[in-house]
Amino acid sequence: MLKPFLLFGLFCAVFGRSNFRNNIPNGYAVPNPCRSGYWNGVGHYNSKGGGTLNPFGSDFEKNYNRWTIALCTADSDGDGKTNGEELGDPFCDWFASKTVNANLRAATSHPGICEPIGSPLCAAQEGKFSC
Numbered sequence: 001m002l003k004p005f006l007l008f009g010l011f012c013a014v015f016g017r018s019n020f021r022n023n024i025p026n027g028y029a030v031p032n033p034c035r036s037g038y039w040n041g042v043g044h045y046n047s048k049g050g051g052t053l054n055p056f057g058s059d060f061e062k063n064y065n066r067w068t069i070a071l072c073t074a075d076s077d078g079d080g081k082t083n084g085e086e087l088g089d090p091f092c093d094w095f096a097s098k099t100v101n102a103n104l105r106a107a108t109s110h111p112g113i114c115e116p117i118g119s120p121l122c123a124a125q126e127g128k129f130s131c
């Protein structure tokens, strides 16, 4: 009886929510603000995913895990740049369903981690993650 639930739980534990990255621009290429490479758990304070949601993850969840103009124009992490600017969608016209998004650029920073890390502007996130 519990077997389907256990299998689903195992699936989530193994695969996380990486499919959510398909729902945001450059979801698989969000820069790691701590070092070179990418931050795979885009919505989490843990770079590998899982655990506490960062402000972008919370906003994304409240937005039913969809990329919308409201989420794009928001500045979830409070660093002065909109989520769209950080993820390379400055015109907020990216759609997951489109095969070509002509205005898409490379992601330049993280929408859920205030940057620069350690600056007075980003003091509120101190201790919530480690680099």
Ligand SMILES: [Ca+2]
Pocket: 075, 076, 077, 078, 079, 080, 081, 082, 083, 086, 110, 111
């Ligand atoms: Ca921001």
